Amino acid sequence: MASARLGWWLRLGWVVFCFVPTLFVIALWVRSYWRTDLFRTRVATKPLELISTPGRVKITRSEGVSGQFDLLTTYSTDEFMGESLRSHVERFPNLWGIGWVRGQNPAILLPYWLFVLIVAANSCALARIRWSNRFSMRAIIVTTTVTACALGLLVVAMRGGK
Numbered sequence: 087m088a089s090a091r092l093g094w095w096l097r098l099g100w101v102v103f104c105f106v107p108t109l110f111v112i113a114l115w116v117r118s119y120w121r122t123d124l125f126r127t128r129v130a131t132k133p134l135e136l137i138s139t140p141g142r143v144k145i146t147r148s149e150g151v152s153g154q155f156d157l158l159t160t161y162s163t164d165e166f167m168g169e170s171l172r173s174h175v176e177r178f179p180n181l182w183g184i185g186w187v188r189g190q191n192p193a194i195l196l197p198y199w200l201f202v203l204i205v206a207a208n209s210c211a212l213a214r215i216r217w218s219n220r221f222s223m224r225a226i227i228v229t230t231t232v233t234a235c236a237l238g239l240l241v242v243a244m245r246g247g248k
Contacts (some may be wrong), residue, residue, distance in 0.1 A: 104213040108206045114138060115198035122168035124159045132244060139172040142183055143201055146193040147244065192243060 123138040126148070135148040140163060161168035175195065178185045183197030 101213045104209045105206075108202065108209045111198070111202050111205045115141070115202060118142075118198065120163060122161045122163055122165075122171050124161070124171060126157055130244075137171055137175055139175045141198055142175055142195060143198060144175045144178070144193055144195050146191055148191050194243070 118138050119140045121138075122140075123136070125136040125138075127134050133148045135144075135146045137144040137146070161171065163169070163172065178187055178193065178195050183195065184200065185193075185195035187193040187195070
């Protein structure tokens, strides 16, 4: 009886843990209407820039950009810099808020609703994982295929779409 109860609590804890990133992204989405964020970091020695504006996220591989990295800067949407970042993100071509820019500084523009949908779908998939030591051949093939596609898209994005 005690092991069944422990298993139930572990399962509940796993489901809650899987949905925390979804709640985090929803909180960022709501926050984006009051604050504009600019985050710069390096991923595999390549500079990466994330801009969060009202309802949108822009992810850019920013070659040749000077300034400090590993830095989060937050602006009010009423400030000049916040308004400047918002107008910068809005000028990119998009369909329903989705955009892709190629060139020296490739960028992906995603609306927060799509970002939440992607994170929630991944959370649902993780939460549905059964607690078992055995995997079927189908599960292994699907997981390997999805991982290969994701890594391929990452390589294409890092190379600038070449």
